[in-house]
Every structure is written in structure tokens, then in C-alpha cells.
Amino acid sequence: MNQKFIDYYMRMAEITAELSYAKRLQVGAVIVKEHKILATGYNGTPAGWDNNCENVEWCNGGGWLSPDEIEEDWPYEGTYLDRDGNEMQGRYRLKTKPEVLHAESNALMKVARSTESSEGSTLFCTHAPCMDCAKLIYQAGITKVYYRNAYRSEQGIEFLQKGNIDVTRY
Numbered sequence: 132m133n134q135k136f137i138d139y140y141m142r143m144a145e146i147t148a149e150l151s152y153a154k155r156l157q158v159g160a161v162i163v164k165e166h167k168i169l170a171t172g173y174n175g176t177p178a179g180w181d182n183n184c185e186n187v188e189w190c191n192g193g194g195w196l197s198p199d200e201i202e203e204d205w206p207y208e209g210t211y212l213d214r215d216g217n218e219m220q221g222r223y224r225l226k227t228k229p230e231v232l233h234a235e236s237n238a239l240m241k242v243a244r245s246t247e248s249s250e251g252s253t254l255f256c257t258h259a260p261c262m263d264c265a266k267l268i269y270q271a272g273i274t275k276v277y278y279r280n281a282y283r284s285e286q287g288i289e290f291l292q293k294g295n296i297d298v299t300r301y
Contacts, residue, residue: 233264
């Protein structure tokens with residue numbers, strides 16, 4: 132694929148990520164086949180659910196965490212508005228809800244609900260796929276993956292490469 136199209140589809144993934152309601156991390160994905168966009172997806176809750184992607188966990192400075200762990204695990208400090216609009220004060224972190232779908236799986240499900248096939252297609256994603264998404268990508272017949280940002284684990288990338296899927300960090 133020509134570099135100008137790779138740049139274009141990657142920008143499309145980044146624009147798609149902006150649709151996510153997630154506060155912690157917005158991720159976008161675009162599935163392309165023969166220069167035709169088959170589907171886009173972003174991380175978020177299932178269709179028809181509220182768009183609140185994270186729970187807020189509060190740290191009250193209790194003795195069960197060392198100061199170093201609090202700094203690392205509780206990155207936010209200050210005022211946070213809960214979903215009812217109430218002001219909350221203190222140190223907190225955002226934890227993604229288990230029902231939140233990843234961008235890649237959202238895009239793949241859109242293809243599955245269409246008359247298109249993802250066999251032989253290319254996936255452009257703002258972040259490297261996790262292991263669960265990598266399995267779906269492999270099973271969907273996608274043959275090439277471009278991603279911009281690393282994920283906390285390399286397992287997904289390693290799985291795709293083991294499955295002979297061409298993976299390129301953009």
C-alpha cells in the first residue's frame with residue numbers, strides 16, 4: 132500500500148478515536164480492504180448503554196498502600212465530577228469498566244453485521260492490539276496491522292506475528 136494511503140487511514144483511526152467517550156484512553160480502528168473502508172470502531176460501551184466507560188476509584192491515603200504505590204497507581208488529584216455532577220475531592224484513578232469494548236472488536240463486529248468480508252483486509256489502529264483483540268483479528272482473516280502506540284503488553288503483537296500477520300508500528 133502506498134505511504135500516502137497508510138498515512139490517510141492512520142489519520143482516520145485517530146479521528147475515529149476522538150468519538151470515544153473514554154476519559155482515560157481513546158482508541159480508534161479502521162478496517163480497509165482494496166482501498167475501501169469496511170468499518171471503523173472506537174472503544175466504548177455496547178450500543179444502547181450509557182457512555183460512561185470508567186469507574187472512579189478513590190484513594191483515602193490509607194495504610195494499605197505505600198506512598199510510592201499511591202503516586203504510581205493514583206495518578207489524578209483534585210476535583211472530579213461524578214456522573215451525577217457531584218464534586219468529589221481527593222486522589223483517584225480511572226478504571227475501565229469490564230463491559231467496555233475495544234476499538235478493534237467494535238470495528239470487527241461492524242464488519243460481521245455487514246455483507247462484507249474482512250478476509251485479506253488491513254487494520255489501522257491507534258494502539259497495539261491486546262491479546263484478546265489479536266485473536267479476533269487473526270480469526271477475522273486480517274493480514275496486515277498498522278498501529279501507532281504501544282500497549283502495556285506485547286502479547287497481542289507477538290501472537291499476530293506468530294500467526295504470520297504483518298504487523299508494523301507506524
